[in-house]
Amino acid sequence: MxxxxxxxxxxxxxxxxxxxxxxxxxxxxxxxxxxxxxxxxxxxxxxxxxxxxxxxxxxxxxxxxxxxxxxxxxxxxxxxxxxxxxxxxxxxxxxxxxxxxxxxxxxxxxxxxxxxxxxxxxxxxxxxxxxxxxxxxxxxxxxxxxxxxxxxxxxxxxxxxxxxxxxxxxxxxxxxxxxxxxxxxxxxxxxxxxxxxxxxxxxxxxxxxxxxxxxxxxxxxxxxxxxxxxxxxxxxxxxxxxxxxxxxxxxxxxxxxxxxxxxxHVKPAKTLPKDLKDFIEGAKHGVIYFSMGSNIRSKDFPEKMRTNLLNVLKSLKQRVIWKFEDENLPGKPDNVLISKWLPQNDILGQQNVKLFITHGGLLSTTETIYHGVPVLTIPIFGDQKMNAAQMVLHGFAQSISFEVLNYENKIRNALNEVLTNPKYAGIAKQRSKIMHDQPFxxxxxxxxxxxxxxxxxxxxxxxxxxxxLAWYQYLSLDVYVFVSSVSILVALILVKLCKMICCKKTKSKTDKVKKNK
CATH class of the missing domain: 3.40.50.2000 (Glycogen Phosphorylase B;)
Structure with missing residues (x-):
């Protein structure tokens, strides 16, 4: 029983x-x-x-x-x-x-x-x-x-x-x-x-x-x-x-x-589809992952900016995986692979990924920190600019404004800074350790x-x-007003007393002078 x-x-x-x-x-x-x-x-x-x-x-x-x-x-x-x-x-x-x-x-x-x-x-x-x-x-x-x-x-x-x-x-x-x-x-x-x-x-x-x-x-x-x-x-x-x-x-x-x-929401990277896996593992100098998130579409970049990006990317020795929402990308170089959809978390979890070019959305920021990948941000709107500023402050990212995409040399300089300076990768790994080091x-x-x-x-x-509490109570404004009012009142009384004392002394001296006369 x-x-x-x-x-x-x-x-x-x-x-x-x-x-x-x-x-x-x-x-x-x-x-x-x-x-x-x-x-x-x-x-x-x-x-x-x-x-x-x-x-x-x-x-x-x-x-x-x-x-x-x-x-x-x-x-x-x-x-x-x-x-x-x-x-x-x-x-x-x-x-x-x-x-x-x-x-x-x-x-x-x-x-x-x-x-x-x-x-x-x-x-x-x-x-x-x-x-x-x-x-x-x-x-x-x-x-x-x-x-x-x-x-x-x-x-x-x-x-x-x-x-x-x-x-x-x-x-x-x-x-x-x-x-x-x-x-x-x-x-x-x-x-x-x-x-x-x-x-x-x-x-x-x-x-x-x-x-x-x-x-x-x-x-x-x-x-x-x-x-x-x-x-x-x-x-x-x-x-x-x-x-x-x-x-x-x-x-x-x-x-x-x-x-x-x-x-x-982030999980350890899963095995990639064969084409992506081969592309990443076959990259002798590593891979750059490029995505502007789920709301911003790379295909909507103005033509001049897109051309500048392509010119910079094709000059790199690294391979590039770009989330691009069109099947065709005119001028696409051989070292660039494009796709409308990509398993971002699983790509960032690959050891051969050396850099993440991102809009700086919070999900992308969280995932790149989880996997310890350094960043080049191109923030556009919302919290992206604040996120970018925080990543730059923490030391594992460079950030360029949307307008900078009009200047090919500035894009190249920012990319090369993150790719060639080992401090960015080192700090990214350290931030990843902080994220993983939790009691639960x-x-x-x-x-x-x-x-x-x-x-x-x-x-x-x-x-x-x-x-x-009312908002003014929460901010203790009523207390400050009370203390200020009492202080002013006390000050006024003291000033009044001082004037009265001074007046009495002056009058006393005047009376003495009159008596002496």
């Missing part, structure tokens, strides 16, 4: 830990969805029942739990019609970028709430979830999902801790060393950069509270009139998962409910903390008291 009961007893904890989790990654961005898919798959493999809302028709194979797709069909097609030339967008001033992001976030939020598959989910009274995970990316009204299902809210930041994240949990982020995501600064800023960063931080916060949040609130109540005001939902984050790590970012303050899991794998940490929040019913004990 005991033998029969024992196996059942062993699996009871597994059964009791199974939770229903809703994961929402609404953006039509493949790089964002890669992160969402990795998290969803791991949660399901850990035994949870996961529902995934995404505009990509994914069919994830899971081992233990269950996986259900809420497919946002037609969203990708809609965004492709609206998409602008990202090379042009790269020259947009940061302040204008704020308003562009406002529009993007409002558009995605509206499309998601309006989608019939989402409406069906939200209107099903039998649906229940133990936790709701929402990608935090200018879509704050979607925190409503956690309120609707009365579940703890786990927010996921695809770009680490930033101005969209820190105020929502009360995390300190001094602009003196925490650059805004839209600025091309590292954590080591000059006085002028600190001045610009501080002013931009103020403008960003005013934009959020005066323009963006009210717009999100209107969209929320357009579909759910009885929903609470957005300001009552914004600060109910039980946990923030951050796609960052000290190997990829400079260290910044983090509260207990902010967990770094940067690198969680990043994905294991993510799963643990999600389950922790579920076990502790939202883990309200991680919430800081600062969130319950």
């Amino acid at each position: 005991i033998i029969r009961v024992f196996p059942v007893f062993l699996i009871l904890p597994i059964i009791s830990q199974c939770s229903k989790i809703l994961v929402l990654f609404p953006y039509a961005s493949k790089s964002h969805t890669i992160l969402g898919e990795a998290l969803v798959k791991s949660l399901a493999n850990s035994g949870h029942n996961v529902t995934f809302i995404t505009p990509y028709k994914t069919n994830l194979q899971t081992k233990n739990g269950t996986y259900r797709l809420i497919y946002l069909d037609n969203v990708i097609e809609y965004h492709e019609k609206q998409q602008m030339n990202l090379f042009d967008f790269g020259n947009t001033p940061p302040v204008i970028t704020l308003f562009v992001m406002n529009g993007l976030g409002n558009e995605v939020t509206d499309l998601t709430f309006a989608h019939p598959n989402v409406q069906k989910l939200l209107n099903d009274k039998h649906e229940k979830f133990d936790a709701v995970i929402v990608e935090q990316f200018v879509n704050d009204a979607m925190k409503y999902f956690a309120y609707h299902f009365n579940a703890p809210l786990v927010s996921f930041s695809t770009v680490g801790a930033n101005a969209w994240v820190n105020p929502l949990v009360g995390n300190p982020a001094p602009p003196s060393f925490v650059p805004d995501v839209f600025l091309s600064y590292s954590s080591r800023m000059s006085f002028v950069e600190r001045l610009k960063n501080t002013l931009f931080s103020v403008i960003s916060e005013l934009n959020r509270h005066l323009i963006f949040f009210p717009a999100q609130n209107r969209i929320l109540h357009k579909y759910y009139p009885d929903a609470p005001d957005l300001k009552d939902l914004l600060y109910n984050n039980s946990l923030f998962l951050l796609n960052s790590h000290v190997s990829t970012h400079s260290p910044v303050p983090l509260l207990p409910n902010m967990i770094d899991i940067g690198g969680f 794998k990043p994905m294991d940490s993510a799963i643990f903390w999600i389950e922790y929040v579920i076990r502790h019913k939202g883990a309200s004990h991680l919430r800081i008291a600062g969130l319950d």
